[in-house]
Amino acid sequence: MIAVRELELDLDAFEGPFDLLLTLVLKEELDLREVDVAAIVLAFVERLAQREELDLEACGEFLVLIAALLELKARGLFPDEAAELAELEPEVAAEELARRLAEYRRMKDASAWLRDRLAAEGDRFFRIGPAPLAPKAETPLAPQEPERLAEVIRLLAKEPPEVSLAHMALRFPPVSQFLDRFRAVLRRRSRFDFDAEVRGLSRVEQAVAFLALLDLRRGGEVTLDQAAPFAPIRVARRQENRDRDERTVEWTARSA
Amino acid sequence: MDRPLRLISANPLDQLARTLEALLVVASAPLSAAELAEAADDDAERVEAALRLVAERHAEGRSGIVLEHVAGGWAFRAAREASEACARLFERPAQRNLSQAALETLAIVAYLGPCSRPDIARIRGVAADSAVANLLERGLIAEAGRDDGAGGAIRYRTTPLFERVFGLESLSQLPRLDDVGPDAARIRDRLVTVAEKRSA
Numbered sequence: 415m416i417a418v419r420e421l422e423l424d425l426d427a428f429e430g431p432f433d434l435l436l437t438l439v440l441k442e443e444l445d446l447r448e449v450d451v452a453a454i455v456l457a458f459v460e461r462l463a464q465r466e467e468l469d470l471e472a473c474g475e476f477l478v479l480i481a482a483l484l485e486l487k488a489r490g491l492f493p494d495e496a497a498e499l500a501e502l503e504p505e506v507a508a509e510e511l512a513r514r515l516a517e518y519r520r521m522k523d524a525s526a527w528l529r530d531r532l533a534a535e536g537d538r539f540f541r542i543g544p545a546p547l548a549p550k551a552e553t554p555l556a557p558q559e560p561e562r563l564a565e566v567i568r569l570l571a572k573e574p575p576e577v578s579l580a581h582m583a584l585r586f587p588p589v590s591q592f593l594d595r596f597r598a599v600l601r602r603r604s605r606f607d608f609d610a611e612v613r614g615l616s617r618v619e620q621a622v623a624f625l626a627l628l629d630l631r632r633g634g635e636v637t638l639d640q641a642a643p644f645a646p647i648r649v650a651r652r653q654e655n656r657d658r659d660e661r662t663v664e665w666t667a668r669s670a
Numbered sequence: 671m672d673r674p675l676r677l678i679s680a681n682p683l684d685q686l687a688r689t690l691e692a693l694l695v696v697a698s699a700p701l702s703a704a705e706l707a708e709a710a711d712d713d714a715e716r717v718e719a720a721l722r723l724v725a726e727r728h729a730e731g732r733s734g735i736v737l738e739h740v741a742g743g744w745a746f747r748a749a750r751e752a753s754e755a756c757a758r759l760f761e762r763p764a765q766r767n768l769s770q771a772a773l774e775t776l777a778i779v780a781y782l783g784p785c786s787r788p789d790i791a792r793i794r795g796v797a798a799d800s801a802v803a804n805l806l807e808r809g810l811i812a813e814a815g816r817d818d819g820a821g822g823a824i825r826y827r828t829t830p831l832f833e834r835v836f837g838l839e840s841l842s843q844l845p846r847l848d849d850v851g852p853d854a855a856r857i858r859d860r861l862v863t864v865a866e867k868r869s870a
Contacts, residue, residue: 539752
């Protein structure tokens with residue numbers, strides 16, 4: 415006798431004895447939807463064919479098992495459908511099934527008609543492609559009044575008011591302010607310390623003061639002295655200043 | 671009087687007919703009479719008359735180019751007698767090798783559309799995904815909104831290309847399939863018998 419449960423299977427989804435397949439399916443470790451039931455039947459029939467006589471008992475057992483498997487698979491494939499039909503009375507269910515079959519039958523007829531039609535119309539060649547239609551000019555604006563439009567344009571055409579720059583006051587104090595200040599200091603003292611002089615002023619004022627200092631140096635009014643980088647800058651009135659003034663006077667006198 | 675040879679007829683419709691021919695030869699999809707009238711800047715009645723003229727000139731057996739009324743419009747196509755020559759040079763991906771599944775799906779969409787994949791699967795009894803994808807790629811069906819409700823399934827309808835491929839002026843030219851005949855009754859009777867046996 416053929417041991418149905420030991421039937422060796424070689425399917426895409428499963429390889430091994432039939433018994434193990436059933437166990438896996440019942441434990442929901444194998445998705446029945448993946449299992450090709452027809453292949454199982456084929457394997458059994460092949461096995462059956464190897465025997466001389468018909469093993470009725472094995473056939474019976476196999477039929478029961480495979481029928482259960484098929485029912486499980488069908489339920490798995492159409493879960494809603496099964497519930498839907500099961501809830502109906504037999505007559506209603508039959509009516510529903512008949513309706514569906516009739517509908518499918520109609521569509522099958524329709525597809526046959528389409529096939530014939532295609533065969534009959536298949537010798538019609540035509541150009542296909544994206545329709546090269548020019549886009550229609552869209553007019554999303556509501557009807558406008560010309561006077562109103564002119565009015566609005568007139569508003570736009572008016573010269574805009576001058577933008578005030580009053581708030582953008584010049585924050586830099588003039589260099590001359592420091593020139594005067596340093597000259598005044600130098601009139602009192604022959605030398606002073608730049609850092610001490612500008613202490614307490616803002617960063618910008620200090621920078622302008624330094625510019626004034628450089629200006630004085632360029633003009634030869636002062637000499638600058640710094641012991642080391644970042645050391646205090648010593649400013650001294652230039653001695654030649656006076657000498658030159660005197661020379662100028664001399665020269666002026668001589669030329670006169 | 672010695673008049674110059676006149677190839678152009680004095681019939682004023684003739685000029686309109688030539689304009690329509692020009693429009694149709696450029697078009698790659700059927701043009702409706704209204705579209706033609708707008709493009710030709712002429713009135714619809716005269717366009718209809720001129721179209722009859724064009725159809726007369728471009729008829730099977732008379733011209734290699736044939737005017738046909740298809741997919742809700744007018745279009746030029748090759749004459750049937752030239753189909754073999756055309757087939758040697760041109761491919762027709764839209765209609766080549768349509769499978770039975772694709773044809774059934776197409777029939778369902780054509781008759782019941784717009785309808786969704788679940789609708790199609792319900793009627794055919796098998797999933798319609800690949801058939802629908804195939805028809806979409808061919809351009810025979812197109813998306814047409816969704817079923818009601820959040821996350822509703824996409825609905826499909828047939829395209830003008832479908833009508834053109836199958837030589838239909840419109841979907842209303844599809845034959846009525848309401849009468850499947852005695853088959854439906856027979857199927858139902860058989861099912862009822864089976865059901866009664868089961869419930870007994």
